[in-house]
Amino acid sequence: MDKTDKLFPCFYLPPIEAIAEMYHVNGETILIEKFENFPKQTYRNRASIYSPNGKLDLIVPVMKGAKVHTVVKDVRISYESDWQRLHWMTLQTSYRRSAYFEYYEDDFAPFYKKKYTFLFDFNTELLTLLLRLLKMKKELAFTASYQKEYTGVHDFRSTIHPKQLSTDRHFRPYFQVFDPKHGFLPNLSIVDLLFNQGPNSLNYL
Numbered sequence: 358m359d360k361t362d363k364l365f366p367c368f369y370l371p372p373i374e375a376i377a378e379m380y381h382v383n384g385e386t387i388l389i390e391k392f393e394n395f396p397k398q399t400y401r402n403r404a405s406i407y408s409p410n411g412k413l414d415l416i417v418p419v420m421k422g423a424k425v426h427t428v429v430k431d432v433r434i435s436y437e438s439d440w441q442r443l444h445w446m447t448l449q450t451s452y453r454r455s456a457y458f459e460y461y462e463d464d465f466a467p468f469y470k471k472k473y474t475f476l477f478d479f480n481t482e483l484l485t486l487l488l489r490l491l492k493m494k495k496e497l498a499f500t501a502s503y504q505k506e507y508t509g510v511h512d513f514r515s516t517i518h519p520k521q522l523s524t525d526r527h528f529r530p531y532f533q534v535f536d537p538k539h540g541f542l543p544n545l546s547i548v549d550l551l552f553n554q555g556p557n558s559l560n561y562l
Contacts, residue, residue, distance in 0.1 A: 363511040364388050364500070367429060367480045369417055370404035370546040371487070373528065373562075375517050380493055380562045387488075387495050389481065390514055392503035394426035395419070399518060401429065402476055404546040408451045411539045414519070415444050419476055428503075432476045445469035448548070454534050457555035461490060465548075487547055491559055531561060 363382050367389050368375055379387050395401065402417040418440055420433040445466065452458040464486060473479040481497060488495055506512070528543035532553055542549075550558045 362386075362388055362507075362509075364390060364507060364514060366390050366393065366399070366401055366514045366517075367477055368400045368404075368484070368517075369402050369476075369480050370415070370483060370548050372400060372405065372517065372544050373547055373550055374544050375400070375513065376487070376491070376493075376547045377562045378511075378513060378517075379488075379495060380491075380559070382495065385495055386498045389484075389497055389499050390503075391430045391477065391499040392501075393429050393514060394503075395422075395429045395432045396515075398520075401480070402432075403519065404548070405519065405544075406448065406451055406546050407533050407535055407539075407542055407549050408447065409535060409538075411535070412542055412545070413447070413451070415447060416440075417444075417476060417479070430475065430477045434473055434476050434479060436472065441469040452534065452548075452552040455552040456532075458552045460555060461551060464490060487551070490551060491547075491562075492556075493559065529561070 362384075363378060365375060365379065365387065371379075402419055404415050406413055406415060418435040418438060420435045422432070448465070449458075468479070468483055468486075473482075485497065488497075530541040530543075531550065533541060533549065534553065547558075550561060554561055
């Protein structure tokens with residue numbers, strides 16, 4: 358790999374920080390990790406949005422695997438609960454009053470109706486949509502095997518995490534629907550930026 362490459366995990370509705378790093382990748386290829394063991398409590402199956410009651414995590418439930426670790430590409434989505442309906446209703450409740458939700462609504466709705474077997478496929482198709490809506494001229498590429506460390510590569514597999522906010526990145530405030538009630542919330546899912554800022558999202562990044 359080229360020394361300027363960056364390596365990302367496969368996020369669900371990625372945080373703004375991740376999309377900003379993807380935007381500043383040198384070249385047109387975004388490299389996604391496909392063979393790591395699936396880690397729990399990360400952005401791989403959760404996204405943080407701005408609900409009427411403040412920050413809220415949307416979590417995609419996954420099937421309970423065997424005792425051995427499951428490779429991320431093989432993680433299956435669980436449909437024991439109707440999480441798709443819950444996520445879509447929550448997104449509607451949270452962003453119906455935003456400036457651009459109705460503009461993008463038809464793009465996202467199918468993801469909460471179609472039953473995907475694998476989390477990886479669900480996430481990558483959503484990311485492909487997001488790149489198109491943001492007009493980011495980038496293509497996705499995937500690792501061919503797992504490597505614990507890469508030389509000369511910016512590895513974001515463990516550094517972009519719900520429990521740690523990047524200290525070297527400044528998140529400039531933008532308008533959020535519930536800002537008057539709870540204040541500005543930084544580094545939420547990219548959909549928060551997209552639904553509030555629309556075509557101007559790329560300039561923010």
